[in-house]
Amino acid sequence: MSASAAEALEYHSKDFKWDTLRQEIENDPSLNYHFLPFVSPQPEQQLSKDPIKAWQSFHIQHSSGKFFKERRYLLKEFPELVSCGDGCKVLEVGCGNGSSALPILRGNEKIILYACDCSNETLQRAKEFVAASNVASMLEKKEPLKLVHGQWKKEAVALVV
Template sequence: MSRKRWEAETYHSKDFDWDKLREEVEKNPKFQFHFLPFSKVVTQLEEAQRDSEAWDRFHARHSTGKFFKERRYLLKEFPELASCEDNSKVLEVGCGNGSTALPILCGREGIILYACDCSYEALERTKEIITASTSISAIHRFHPFLCDFSTTGFPSWLASNTCSESSFNGHCLGSLEAYEAYAGANSDEAKSCIGGVDFVTLIFTLSALPLDRMPKAIKECFDILKPGGMLLFRDYGICDMTMLRFDPQQRIGWNTILFLLLGYC
C-alpha cells in the first residue's frame, strides 16, 4: 500500500495568530473562569483508576465506529517519521483507537510501532483496526501493551538502558505480562529489553492528564528514547475552541476536555 494513500492531501498548521487569539481570550470576561485555580477532590490513584475505567466505557460504547479519525497529516507534520531508517522503533503513547498508529504503520512500512494505553478496551479497538487494515506488514510490526505511563511509568523492558529491575523502581513491570499477552509469550522481544525507541509520539494525549502528572509523564517519554531520539508532540492549547466552548459548571480541571468527552458531566 503506497504512502500517498496514508498522507493528507492538505495540512493546516498555522491558520491563526496565536498571540492575537490569546489576547482576545484573556480580555474576554466570560472566559476568565478557565484560568482560575482548581482544587482536587480525589487522590491521584483514584483519579487514574477513574480515568482508565472511563476510557474503557468510552471505547466500548464506540466499538463499532471510529470516533477519532485517522491522522493522515502526521507524515507531513513530522517528516522525520517518513524519512527514518527501516526498523526504527516508535512508541505511540495513549494510542486510543489507533488513529495515530494506523497512518504511521501504513504510511511508513519500515517502522516498528509499540503502542500503549491505560484502557484495555482501547487496545482491543486498535488491534482490530490494525488487523482490518489489509496490510499484513502492519500487523506484524504492531505491538500494543497496557500501561498508564503517567502514574506507574513505562515497563523496564522498554527502557534504553539494561533491563535491571533495580534501576526501575516504581515502573509498571506488570505491563510485561500485558505485552506478552498481545505480542505472544514466545516472542524474543517480549523477554528482553528492546533498547529504547527512536521516536515517542504524544498526540492529543498530554491534555488528557491532570496538570500535576504532566511533568512526570514527559520525563518518562524522554527516559525511554535512544540517544538522539525525538519526542513528537501535538495537542490542544489553552484558548482552543475545544476548551472555550464549555460552560463554568462543566469545568472539572485542566483536563476538562477529557471529562466532558468521557461523560463525567
C-alpha cells in the first residue's frame, strides 16, 4: 500500500487543527471556490420529486455493491454509546443497510437500537446484513435491533443529533 493510500484510510473531526486548515485554504488561490456561495439547483433540476422512490431505486440498483461499509468510527466519535447502561435506547433514522447499527450493537450489547428506513428493500438488506454478522446471536437473546418501515412526519422528529 502506498503512503498516500495509507494516509487516506480514515479521518475524524478531531484529527485536524481547523484554524490551520482554514488558513491554508484562505491563502491558496486555487482553493477560492470554497468561498463561493452555494447555489441550490432549480426545482426542475432536482433529482426526484419523490425521494422515497429515488432511494428505493438506488438501493435496488446497487443491491450487490459493497460500498456501504460499517461505520466503525462511531464509537470513537460518540463514546456515550459504549458507556450507557441497561435500558439505553437509540433511534437510527434512515438506517440503510445497517452500517451504523452493527458497530453500535457490537460496542454495547445492552443497547436497544431502533432502526427505520423509507425503503422496504433496504430494510430487507439490513436484516440480511445483521443475520450474516456475529450480532445475529444477540438478536436471539433479546432482539436489540428493531427495524421499522415507514415515513416520518416532520413534526414527529423533535431533535436529530
